[in-house]
Amino acid sequence: MHIPDGFLDAKTWVTTGVLSAGTLAYALRRTRQTLQDRQVPAMGVMAAFIFAAQMVNFPIVGGTSGHLIGAVLAAVTLGPWSASIVMAVILILQSLLFQDGGLTALGANILNMGVIAVFAGYGVYRLLDRYRAFGLFAASWVSVMLAAAACAVELAVAGTIPLAVVLPAMLFWHAFIGVGEGLITAAVVEILSRSGVALSRDTAKA
Amino acid sequence: MDKKILAFLLVALAVAIFLSPFASSNPDGLERVAEDKGFLERGEGKEVITAPIPDYLLPGVENERVATAAAGFVGTLVTFGVMYGVGRLVAGSKAAPQRTDPSVR
Numbered sequence: 001m002h003i004p005d006g007f008l009d010a011k012t013w014v015t016t017g018v019l020s021a022g023t024l025a026y027a028l029r030r031t032r033q034t035l036q037d038r039q040v041p042a043m044g045v046m047a048a049f050i051f052a053a054q055m056v057n058f059p060i061v062g063g064t065s066g067h068l069i070g071a072v073l074a075a076v077t078l079g080p081w082s083a084s085i086v087m088a089v090i091l092i093l094q095s096l097l098f099q100d101g102g103l104t105a106l107g108a109n110i111l112n113m114g115v116i117a118v119f120a121g122y123g124v125y126r127l128l129d130r131y132r133a134f135g136l137f138a139a140s141w142v143s144v145m146l147a148a149a150a151c152a153v154e155l156a157v158a159g160t161i162p163l164a165v166v167l168p169a170m171l172f173w174h175a176f177i178g179v180g181e182g183l184i185t186a187a188v189v190e191i192l193s194r195s196g197v198a199l200s201r202d203t204a205k206a
Numbered sequence: 207m208d209k210k211i212l213a214f215l216l217v218a219l220a221v222a223i224f225l226s227p228f229a230s231s232n233p234d235g236l237e238r239v240a241e242d243k244g245f246l247e248r249g250e251g252k253e254v255i256t257a258p259i260p261d262y263l264l265p266g267v268e269n270e271r272v273a274t275a276a277a278g279f280v281g282t283l284v285t286f287g288v289m290y291g292v293g294r295l296v297a298g299s300k301a302a303p304q305r306t307d308p309s310v311r
Contacts, residue, residue, distance in 0.1 A: 001236040006252030007245065032296050040293035041211045047289035048215055052222035052282045055262060055274075057229040064238040065230035085296070089289050098281065099257035102249070151236060160245050169243060173235035195210065 001069075001151050001174070002094065002109055005102030008158040016154060017107030023115045024088055027081040035082065046074055047086045049188075051093070058180050066177030069147065071117035072125060072140040073185045077192065080122040087114030112150045117143040136189055137182035144178035145171060215286060222278030226262070227271035 008016075050070035057065040070090075074083035088110050094100040101109045121143030128135030152170040156163035233241060240246035259265065259277045267273035 001234065003236065004249040004252070005254050006249040007240070028296060032299055035293065035297040037294065037297045040290060040297050041208060043293045044286045044290035045211050045214045045218065048282045048286035049218035049221070051285040052218045052226070052278060055222060055226035055229060055278050055281075057232070057234060059230040059232055062238075063232050065232040065234050067229070067234065085292070086289060089292060090285060093281070093285055093288060095257075096255070097257055097259055097284065098262050098277070099253060099255075099260040100262070102252070103254040148235065155245075160248060161243050165243055166239060169239040170235065173238055177235050192214075 001112065001148060001170075002091075002101030003105035003112075003151060003154070005104050007102070007160055008105050008108060008154060009160075012154050012158040013104045013107060015107075015157075016105075016111045020088070020107045020110040020115060023084060024110070027084045030081045031085060039078075039082075043078060043082055043086055046077055047090055050074060050086070051090050053184065054090070054094075060173070060176040060180065064173055064176075066174070066180055068181055068184050069113050069117055069144060070185075071113060071143045071147070072121035072136065072181075073188055075118050075122040076125055076136065076139075076185075076189055080118050083118045083122070084114050087118060108151070108154045112147040112154075116150050117147040120146045133186040133190060136186040140182040140185040141175075141178035144174050144181045148174035148177075218282050218286075219279060222282040223275045226278040227274045229274075 050068070050073065053068040053070060055067070057067045059065050069087075071083065071087055074086045077083075078086060091101060091106065091109050091114060095103055095106050095109070121139045123139075124142045125135055125139035128138055131138075148170040149167065152163060152167040155161050155166050160166075232238075237246065240249070259280065262277040262281070263270065263273040264276035264280065265273075267276055
């Protein structure tokens with residue numbers, strides 16, 4: 001759900017840009033205090049994996065597709081503050097190098113997928129942690145739905161389309177895409193924890 | 207580098223090279239909504255910058271699947287490199303505040 005240039009207006013660029021920049025500045029402060037040099041490769045490789053996985057659109061119903069966002073995957077493996085930085089780096093590179101997500105919409109895209117999806121998803125994950133794979137699935141599904149809802153609100157605030165039209169439509173398609181997000185996230189976390197990759201829930205909680 | 211980190215990076219590269227060329231080309235959720243609700247054209251020709259690898263197709267490569275795989279390979283490595291660099295900067299900057307205020311432990 002990378003918003004392209006042209007979908008939002010100036011007040012929405014600025015508002016979402018300020019919210020995203022503020023959150024990232026705080027995330028960098030939090031992370032700086034706790035991040036160890038040895039945890040940096042894990043951030044790099046998680047960013048690389050999420051970037052690659054985002055390229056793989058999977059078909060859902062009705063001739064529509066979706067792809068992994070990866071916010072919960074990053075939050076569970078790296079901690080939510082590091083995850084928001086990882087997501088922001090991915091979204092900035094996608095916009096600058098691949099024209100995926102507009103430069104004017106960068107603040108909105110980071111807010112939706114790098115802040116709201118990360119922290120809402122992580123919150124649900126912490127609540128449902130004891131249910132393991134189901135908790136991951138539910139957290140991932142919620143992260144996609146809330147990011148889609150935030151995207152709909154931004155489009156409505158920008159005057160592109162009324163909220164009553166865009167919100168149900170976004171939630172409808174992303175309810176299916178969220179199932180893919182949940183399955184992929186639960187599977188990848190399971191594989192990572194079984195293979196003992198140093199991307200554990202206990203490390204790098206920055 | 208940790209062998210497991212390297213293995214995970216190779217998995218990421220494999221996903222980019224071997225899976226991305228077979229990704230669904232159907233519109234994604236937002237594109238579908240934009241199409242159905244008639245605001246897709248608002249984004250046409252509005253790009254503020256021209257990206258070097260637009261739409262994940264490496265320019266100059268004729269075959270679309272190869273161009274996508276090449277873009278994925280480049281993007282995955284660049285993302286790893288940039289995140290690694292940013293991470294080192296962030297991790298490396300924590301000594302400074304302790305020096306300026308030795309009373310805080």
